[in-house]
Amino acid sequence: MAPPNQAARPGRSPQRAPETPSVLTGRDNRWLKDFRMALRGGLPTESGSVGVEGVRLVEEALRSTCRIEAVLFSQSGERHHTRLAPFLDRAELGFPVLRTTDRLFEGLADTEHPQGVAALVEPRTAASLDDLLSAGTKNAALLVILVGVQDPGNVGTILRTAAAFGATAAATCASGQSGTASPFSPKALRASAGAALHLPILAGMSLAILLMQLKLAGVHTLASTVHGAEAVGARFSASQSSDAAPPLFAPWEVDWCQPVALLVGNEGAGLPEELERSAEVRVRIPMASGVDRFAVTHKVDSLNAAAAAAVLLYEAARQRKLLTGSGASP
Numbered sequence: 001m002a003p004p005n006q007a008a009r010p011g012r013s014p015q016r017a018p019e020t021p022s023v024l025t026g027r028d029n030r031w032l033k034d035f036r037m038a039l040r041g042g043l044p045t046e047s048g049s050v051g052v053e054g055v056r057l058v059e060e061a062l063r064s065t066c067r068i069e070a071v072l073f074s075q076s077g078e079r080h081h082t083r084l085a086p087f088l089d090r091a092e093l094g095f096p097v098l099r100t101t102d103r104l105f106e107g108l109a110d111t112e113h114p115q116g117v118a119a120l121v122e123p124r125t126a127a128s129l130d131d132l133l134s135a136g137t138k139n140a141a142l143l144v145i146l147v148g149v150q151d152p153g154n155v156g157t158i159l160r161t162a163a164a165f166g167a168t169a170a171a172t173c174a175s176g177q178s179g180t181a182s183p184f185s186p187k188a189l190r191a192s193a194g195a196a197l198h199l200p201i202l203a204g205m206s207l208a209i210l211l212m213q214l215k216l217a218g219v220h221t222l223a224s225t226v227h228g229a230e231a232v233g234a235r236f237s238a239s240q241s242s243d244a245a246p247p248l249f250a251p252w253e254v255d256w257c258q259p260v261a262l263l264v265g266n267e268g269a270g271l272p273e274e275l276e277r278s279a280e281v282r283v284r285i286p287m288a289s290g291v292d293r294f295a296v297t298h299k300v301d302s303l304n305a306a307a308a309a310a311v312l313l314y315e316a317a318r319q320r321k322l323l324t325g326s327g328a329s330p
Contacts, residue, residue, distance in 0.1 A: 022099060023075075023101065024098060025101060031070060034046070034049070035051060035120065036107070036108035038050055039053055042110070042185045042186055045069075047069065049122050050123055050184040050189070051110075051119070051120060051186060052119050053111060055084070055115050055117050056194070057190065058080075058117050058119045062088075063087070064121075064124065064198050067121070068119055069095060070097075070098055070119065071118070072097075072100060072105070072117070073100075074100055074104075075101055077105065077116020079116075084117070110187075123184050123197060123201070124197060124200055125200070126201060127202075129213045131202065132171065140258055140260075142316055143168065144169075144309065145172075145264065146172045146173070146183075146264050147264065147265050147271055147272075147275065148174060148177060148266040148272075149181065149267065151181060152187035153188070153191045154304070155181045155188045156187065156188035157191050158306050159183055159192040159196045159199060161309055161313055163195035163199050165310075165313040165314055166316070166317045167313060167316075168200075169199060169202070170200070173206070173207040173210060174207065175272055177266070178266055182203070207275070211278060221279040221281075222262050222282075223246065223263045223282045225270060226270045246277060246278075246280060246282045247281060248281075248282045248283075250285070250286055252315055254283055255319070256315060256316035256319040256320060257319055262312060264309050265305065267305045285308055
């Protein structure tokens with residue numbers, strides 16, 4: 001691998017290649033500006049890369065199929081080089097490994113106590129629904145659609161849960177009342193523990209267009225809801241009448257082995273009413289009857305977005321027989 005002062009950034013013009021010493025010491029250095037923008041600013045760089053910080057996240061980025069634009073160590077962060085060496089000491093990777101001072105690294109880091117290692121990564125985004133559907137394995141598509149989930153921590157947690165329970169891809173959309181936080185912001189990436197770098201994600205598509213394309217592709221839409229009484233009814237099937245009001249089911253009454261898209265709404269308001277009505281099925285998690293009094297006095301009538309998604313995706317993984325361990329079967 002070429003030393004940092006000779007390495008050009010992949011995909012950029014030769015004029016963009018930095019001419020720097022082995023240790024970057026200037027605050028206005030182009031590389032440091034990009035790292036500062038991606039980490040502290042939470043914005044993608046000119047080439048579309050996002051910033052990941054900390055040895056665990058950098059390791060996940062290096063393990064992923066994402067293109068790495070550069071890795072940066074601070075002087076004290078060099079202690080992590082040994083752990084990352086199997087990924088870094090391969091000449092065919094073709095990205096520069098840069099170094100800077102502890103003081104300059106602290107100025108670009110997003111965390112209060114930085115570990116001294118970061119990377120610029122081109123995330124595994126999808127350009128269309130076809131990209132999401134082609135990302136599936138032998139199992140039918142299991143998509144998670146985040147609609148108006150504003151907190152980056154919740155976005156990251158949902159994506160981490162989705163990856164853990166076998167979701168094939170995810171998408172983020174605005175709800176009309178609120179947007180969804182970027183899955184590639186520093187806080188969301190930390191909350192996802194790097195899962196957002198492994199899961200194909202379609203970000204920013206119009207929700208109306210996405211729902212129409214899901215219907216045309218034969219993917220059934222399930223709306224997670226906090227409304228309605230305890231779910232009753234027969235098991236959901238693809239023949240459900242489209243002009244009837246969407247039925248309400250408990251998670252275990254839904255057939256998760258079909259191609260499905262789970263719609264997860266805003267932390268406080270949930271999904272807009274019109275969106276729930278446009279879904280084929282509404283899914284509600286019943287609360288234990290023994291906590292009714294507690295629920296009334298503490299306003300605990302539903303789970304938050306991340307917790308609800310975890311319960312529903314666990315049931316999907318159980319039905320799809322993706323769980324491992326002695327307790328996987330009912």
